[in-house]
Amino acid sequence: MTVPFGDFKAHVAALRGEIDAAVSRVLDSGWFILGPEGEAFEDELAAALEARDAVAVANGTEAIQLALEALGVGPGDEVITSPLTAAFTALAVQRAGARPVFADLDPATLNVSPEAVARAMTPRTKALLPVHLYGHPVDLDPLLELARTRGIPLVEDACQAHGARYKGKTVGAISGIGALSFYPTKNLGAFGDGGAVLVNDPDVAGRLRQLRNGGQTDRYHHVTAGINSRLDELQAAVLRVKLRHLAAWNERRRAVAAIYLREIEGAAVRLPEEQPYARTVYHLFVIRHPRRDSLATALEERGIGTLIHYPIPLHLQPAFAALGGKAGDFPVAEKAAGEILSLPLYPELTDAQAREVAASVRELAGRA
């Protein structure tokens, strides 16, 4: 039995009828950018994820960038985030004109540690940007307290955590503002690129609607230097279909994870631990093993696909060399980057496939 890391053909097949109908509706409407599908999607998304408003944009990177810009973050400002995340998190900070500042991780969750964030703060810190990594919520309360004391905003990078809950609340706009990505592999993914900002302040929502559309108030009236970051009607229609399945898909992800947790327990790997404050949605199921590369190779030989999220901490990436980071700066992130391995996990994965993966990990982890 082979178990690919992802299976989009199975995903599309399960939805084909609903998707075809949605796509046909848009084609028949003759309206492709900023129209009724996008508006309906924004309303449905905000309602599903417990935000006052949602502003759909072209991708998750620009959702982060525009959220920061709408809050007034720009050149000369520092934004504290994680060194172990999609590089796009920190690239978005740079695109907003600000400087990413990294803070080391809590070894239990691999999310940023509030103590490390506190140590990284300077008089130039203008926003906090924690990431709900792998679908597991970051411990928000201490970070919100830090932000409140300093009078600065906290933007949630919820690009991996659609529907996850922190102390009973859906993440994304618990702080008042957060970013989502609809990259195809995300828990809620388009058939192309897409993103959204969840936001509770109507003024900020208004600024975001301007910024994503060239800074226009009305057509041809450009009041700020915005960009083109619009979600098209086809993707919005697809996302409306998929949003209806999100809760069930997240439950299925948790059920697959439960098989992994039960059947890998006791093997020579470190398993993810859901914290008491969290209800994770397992965007990724990430184990840790000291000889990760040989374990990945051995699984590959059995037809089991794995990936590494992420092999190089951001402070060691050439794209961020100007920030002056060096090996040893963030020991928890650096150690994790050498040990983490993402196992296949998606709603279409069968119980039999999950058991096969678990049995292989058990058997190979001891030998790898």
Ligand SMILES: *Cc1c(COP(=O)(O)O)cnc(C)c1O
């Ligand atoms: C996917 C992702 C992004 C970027 O989203 P895109 O839609 O690919 O631009 C940002 N942050 C995190 C944590 C992500 O997983």
